[in-house]
Amino acid sequence: MADVYLDNSSTTRPYPEVIDLVSRLQSEIYGNPSSMHEKGVEAEKQIEEARRQITSFFNNREDEIIFTSGGTEANNLAIKGAALRNRNKGNHLITSMVEHPSVLDCFRYLEENERFKVDYLPVNNKGLVDPDQLKTLVSKNTILVSIMHVNNEIGTIQPLEEIGPLIKNLNPTTLLHVDAVQSFSKLPLKFKAWQADLISCSAHKLHGPKGVGCLWAKKGILLQPLMHGGGQEKEMRPGTENGPAIAGFGLAASLTGANQKQKAAALASLKLTFYRGLQQEGIDFFINGPPAEESAVHIINLSFPGLPAEALLHALEERGIYASAGSACHSRKPEPSYILQALGLKPERLESALRFSFSCYNDEQEVNYAAAQTADAIRELKLITS
Ligand SMILES: Cc1ncc(COP(=O)(O)O)c(C=O)c1O
CATH class of the missing domain: 3.90.1150.10 (Aspartate Aminotransferase, domain 1)
Incomplete structure (x- = not known):
């Protein structure tokens, strides 16, 4: 065997269709998507097609997707970006003890360097957070809660349909971030029922290329960019886009989601x-x-x-x-x-x-x-x- x-x-393993698309675009559609000429426009078209493919999993609003270098960057942008931009509303953050390191390390950074107060929710023997315990922690100072959808090591599915509404009832301005790297396009993403504001996704978990992902940020959510430079991705993620990889991400997500x-x-x-x-x-x-x-x-x-x-x-x-x-x-x-x-x-x-x-x-x-x-x-x- x-x-x-x-x-x-x-x-x-990437889908063969994704490998074909990425390698064809690498050699044929090499323009800079920001360039005004034809080569740039055709490169931009590939990115916009991918954006449409990804937004079909959300609510088809193309201005809500920020392409990133993967799940790690999406988590960093969501957590540090939301906390730093909204610190005028409070200094309290909540997450769980079983999040991916790209989530936990952001919270530790904010705690140690930016004087935020963070509560790390414990879990039961199934890896589930307790919504009742979360209830006791949300206050008027809580600006962000980050709870993953599917745990990467044990596969626990968190009760986000209960958690999201509970948080919003206690404090409508508290943002909910969901790390959906392990579930995006594989399991239903009930982002409306969750009342989520920010969702992280990554291509290489769904047979797409490595080094590409996205953050879905609901319209109106304010974030502080992590990097400064060109105006790409609505100034949230500057730098010349990796068009072929983004196109591969869009295709992989639509193939996995079918x-x-x-x-x-x-x-x-x-x-x-x-x-x-x-x-x-x-x-x-x-x-x-x-x-x-x-x-x-x-x-x-x-x-x-x-x-x-x-x-x-x-x-x-x-x-x-x-x-x-x-x-x-x-x-x-x-x-x-x-x-x-x-x-x-x-x-x-x-x-x-x-x-x-x-x-x-x-x-x-x-x-x-x-x-x-x-x-x-x-x-x-x-x-x-x-
Ligand atoms: C739950 C979860 N979040 C985030 C990440 C990081 O994603 P990436 O590898 O695209 O940076 C992973 C990767 O293992 C993951 O499993």
């Missing part, structure tokens, strides 16, 4: 097949975070007590199976994932946790093979270590 790539939450329901059902089925395959093999394992049926369709996090995650990861790699120990951003760091720690897991589970994440490029045969090989690798490692 060829390689089985089950690390799709780290990044995904027949979303069927695709989500197919991913959920792959995940459950893998999970049940492991159960049938009779090996010991625990699921971290929500039960498999409750988490996002493409992510499952499992602990195999008694086996260090790194050893299992390498054993799997030798068998052509690619998974992840913690998130990609953390997997080179030896300490256990802060997200799993926030669930209150015992050290044995923290040290033996692996994430498996699926995409449309996986199939039933692959995941059955991966489950059998995982069980086999575990049995082999246990023999060596016993």
Whole structure:
């Protein structure tokens, strides 16, 4: 069997259509989108087409999309941009303990360098924040709340339909930012029900190019730009646009978003097949975070007590199976994932946790093979270590 790539939450394989489009545009549509001549106009057209494709997931207002270099920059622009621009309204910010580092580090920066007060919401053993606890924190000083849609390590889906209205009832001027990097175009984005003001997205999680993403900023939301320079992206993100990558992002989002329901059902089925395959093999394992049926369709996090995650990861790699120990951003760091720690897991589970994440490029045969090989690798490692 060829390689089985089950690390799709780290990044995904680009669609061939996206690769074709990006490389064609690199060689043919090379003008600067800001140039007045024909070459510039044709480059700008590609960006505007991508903007239309992305806005179809929001409310079709093209002036609400700011293209960025990815999810990290979108999160930085949303959080630091909103906090710094709106500090005249208050100095209180709220987020959760299980956000991506590109969110958490912005809050730490604002706390340590800009004298904001930040509350970090804990989560329960499924990785869920408690709306009642959030209720006790929102005050007239709260200018921004940032809660992710889908957690990148354990797949928890936060109750944003409850959280958003709750925040707005307590303080209508508090902004809600949602990091939707793991869910954009894969799961329904109920931004109206969430009453969201800012949403971050990234292309490489949905079979698009790396280094491109966007921030959706509802009309009227004031942000302070992070960089200064040319007037691109309504002066919110200066610098000559990466037109080919932006076009690739638009195409990837529309391809991923087409027949979303069927695709989500197919991913959920792959995940459950893998999970049940492991159960049938009779090996010991625990699921971290929500039960498999409750988490996002493409992510499952499992602990195999008694086996260090790194050893299992390498054993799997030798068998052509690619998974992840913690998130990609953390997997080179030896300490256990802060997200799993926030669930209150015992050290044995923290040290033996692996994430498996699926995409449309996986199939039933692959995941059955991966489950059998995982069980086999575990049995082999246990023999060596016993
Ligand atoms: C939830 C979440 N937010 C933000 C990011 C950062 O996105 P990017 O890699 O496009 O900077 C990631 C990437 O892993 C993520 O999973």
